[in-house]
Amino acid sequence: MNELNILLKKLIRTGTGRVRYAMAMIGLSVALLLILAAVQIQVNYKELLEGKQNKDSVANFLVINKILTDQNIGKAVLKQEEIDDIQAQPFTEAIGVLQTSRFKASIQSSSNVFPFYTDIAFESVPDVFLDVNTKEWNWDENSAYVPIIVPGMFLDIYNFQFSLSQGLPQLTREVVKMIFFNVNVYSADGTTRVFKGKVVGFSDRISSLLIPQSFMNYANTLYGKKSSSSPSRIIIRTKDPGHPDLISYLKQKQLTTDQDKTRFSKYRQIVEMAVSITGVTGLILFLFALLIFSLFIQLTISSCKEEIQLLISLGASPSQLKSFLIRQFFPSNISIVVGSLLMISMLQYGLAKFLERQSAFISALISPVTLGISILILIIIFIQYQRSIQKNIQNNGINN
Amino acid sequence: MILSLHNVVPTPLQDKVLQQGSDVWNCKVSFAAAQWTKIKAPSGTGKTTLIHSLYKLREDYSGRIEWDGKDVQQLPAEQLAQYRQEKISIVFQDLRLFPNLTSFENIELKRVLQKPYCKQEKIFHLAEELGVQHILQQRAGICSYGERQRIAIIRALIHPFSMLVMDEPFSHLDQANTVKAAAVIMRECKERNAGFIITDLDDDHHFPYDQILNL
Numbered sequence A: 001m002n003e004l005n006i007l008l009k010k011l012i013r014t015g016t017g018r019v020r021y022a023m024a025m026i027g028l029s030v031a032l033l034l035i036l037a038a039v040q041i042q043v044n045y046k047e048l049l050e051g052k053q054n055k056d057s058v059a060n061f062l063v064i065n066k067i068l069t070d071q072n073i074g075k076a077v078l079k080q081e082e083i084d085d086i087q088a089q090p091f092t093e094a095i096g097v098l099q100t101s102r103f104k105a106s107i108q109s110s111s112n113v114f115p116f117y118t119d120i121a122f123e124s125v126p127d128v129f130l131d132v133n134t135k136e137w138n139w140d141e142n143s144a145y146v147p148i149i150v151p152g153m154f155l156d157i158y159n160f161q162f163s164l165s166q167g168l169p170q171l172t173r174e175v176v177k178m179i180f181f182n183v184n185v186y187s188a189d190g191t192t193r194v195f196k197g198k199v200v201g202f203s204d205r206i207s208s209l210l211i212p213q214s215f216m217n218y219a220n221t222l223y224g225k226k227s228s229s230s231p232s233r234i235i236i237r238t239k240d241p242g243h244p245d246l247i248s249y250l251k252q253k254q255l256t257t258d259q260d261k262t263r264f265s266k267y268r269q270i271v272e273m274a275v276s277i278t279g280v281t282g283l284i285l286f287l288f289a290l291l292i293f294s295l296f297i298q299l300t301i302s303s304c305k306e307e308i309q310l311l312i313s314l315g316a317s318p319s320q321l322k323s324f325l326i327r328q329f330f331p332s333n334i335s336i337v338v339g340s341l342l343m344i345s346m347l348q349y350g351l352a353k354f355l356e357r358q359s360a361f362i363s364a365l366i367s368p369v370t371l372g373i374s375i376l377i378l379i380i381i382f383i384q385y386q387r388s389i390q391k392n393i394q395n396n397g398i399n400n
Numbered sequence B: 001m002i003l004s005l006h007n008v009v010p011t012p013l014q015d016k017v018l019q020q021g022s023d024v025w026n027c028k029v030s031f032a033a034a035q036w037t038k039i040k041a042p043s044g045t046g047k048t049t050l051i052h053s054l055y056k057l058r059e060d061y062s063g064r065i066e067w068d069g070k071d072v073q074q075l076p077a078e079q080l081a082q083y084r085q086e087k088i089s090i091v092f093q094d095l096r097l098f099p100n101l102t103s104f105e106n107i108e109l110k111r112v113l114q115k116p117y118c119k120q121e122k123i124f125h126l127a128e129e130l131g132v133q134h135i136l137q138q139r140a141g142i143c144s145y146g147e148r149q150r151i152a153i154i155r156a157l158i159h160p161f162s163m164l165v166m167d168e169p170f171s172h173l174d175q176a177n178t179v180k181a182a183a184v185i186m187r188e189c190k191e192r193n194a195g196f197i198i199t200d201l202d203d204d205h206h207f208p209y210d211q212i213l214n215l
Helices: A002-011 A018-050 A080-088 A152-166 A173-178 A213-223 A244-252 A264-303 A305-314 A318-357 A368-397 B011-019 B047-054 B077-086 B103-112 B121-130 B145-157 B175-192
Strands: A061-066 A092-100 A104-109 A117-120 A146-151 A180-186 A192-203 A233-238 B003-010 B028-031 B036-040 B061-067 B088-091 B163-167 B195-200 B211-214
Touching (some): A002 A318, A018 A368, A152 A192, A173 A192, A318 A368, A318 B077, B011 B061, B047 B061, B047 B195, B103 B121
Parallel strands (some): B088 B163
Antiparallel strands (some): A180 A192, B003 B061
């Protein structure tokens, strides 16, 4: 077979139009780099959003409520249909209702050494939405105290504003967790029930005073007003708080959430657009490269028409000629794909190292998707070559 | 391999052929394996047309030509190639060598187009027998017609076949070279137990023919 190929090489000269072929090859290289880069950027972006190492506990949970306007003051509640609709959205992974206390309550120091008193309201959420993991987070009627989770920023406000202005001591989280205080719950008929309370953790996710759901249900049943039970706030877990679909949904339904958490939406749209433009440019270049390859094959076969006709007369089979021509043209494409993959791999490695210094983590290796796409591109080129060669051999020599 | 013609009439020669009598045109003729056939024909009676039609180089005829009972016009390209590689060989009247390949390469190409039937040394051996060993490394394009004719004969004999088709293969050879070439062809055909069809203008005694047909 090798001797045959040496002789065929002398007969079927693939040198015609080499410059055009080289240009098509450069075009293909650029196209591949663009396409693979677009795919890899998408994968990286997804990894940044969803990777476990990058999981930002604040960013993935959103507390949502209605935008308070003059029209809905006092009735800015979320109906069951609205909650169901949010739950049905593709960006919602889990949904939980923030249940509000329907009783009056206050907390008060239980010693005179460090006196304080404040009226207060509580909320509760299903435990899965909490970012505080403590064994103390449970309550039943026999419990010695009511565990409470406080927004982390409350303590910051106390430590860095209130205590300084009032001449009070600053408190660490650990100290606060050691302080027992009274939780006064006032029933509708005027009686007061005093529970012991203690802060068991600080949440950076939900800006509300949280109590276990069991205590909320107990106190609401016994002391609460029988008013509307529709919740006004819900919490959702989402893969990507910056997802443009999520933002447009909230806007359309007149809902709002922490703006800070969704600010990435705009950046994301820009990234997506840039990636799309890169990908589409790459695709167009790729199609042009394919077209030039086809023309080049046509040119080569046409310029050797007589030789091919005689070869077929002598008994060369179309499949022999096809495999010879594929061997002439295709290997350079493999080199280009491998070269592009190496280039993307190096860029990926560099990017991973760079992002690591920014505390963002992506894989230092290119993704299997990128690898898969490059193999797919090779297959497409191969099929295109085969079809083009087959067609041109048929047109030029089959009758002999 | 059996070649057979079923009332074949070449379209360009239709009127002429139908007026004149012929042992081949518009008849049922078979060329069996191991059968040596001479087709004698004056100029212009369609010798080359016949050879090209038999070898499936042209299809402008009415009737049917069959290879092993299969209509050649219906043969798929791959199967046609397989026949030309393993069962049927040809010496063209116009030789059809690649002018840019050397004489040796022209023959070698045919040898390696399929699983080689014989070793490369055989090329040198046959070239020596036919007196063309000195031009083996010369480009075929610059060889004389007689030399090229002998190269074309060697090329036709270098691969497996059971039917050899030759179109005036000795037209440019002197008597001595014709005798040598005929001896080589005869030996190679016997070795393969192959048949042949040869066309020529006149009577000859180069081969012990099994049948002689007038075109």
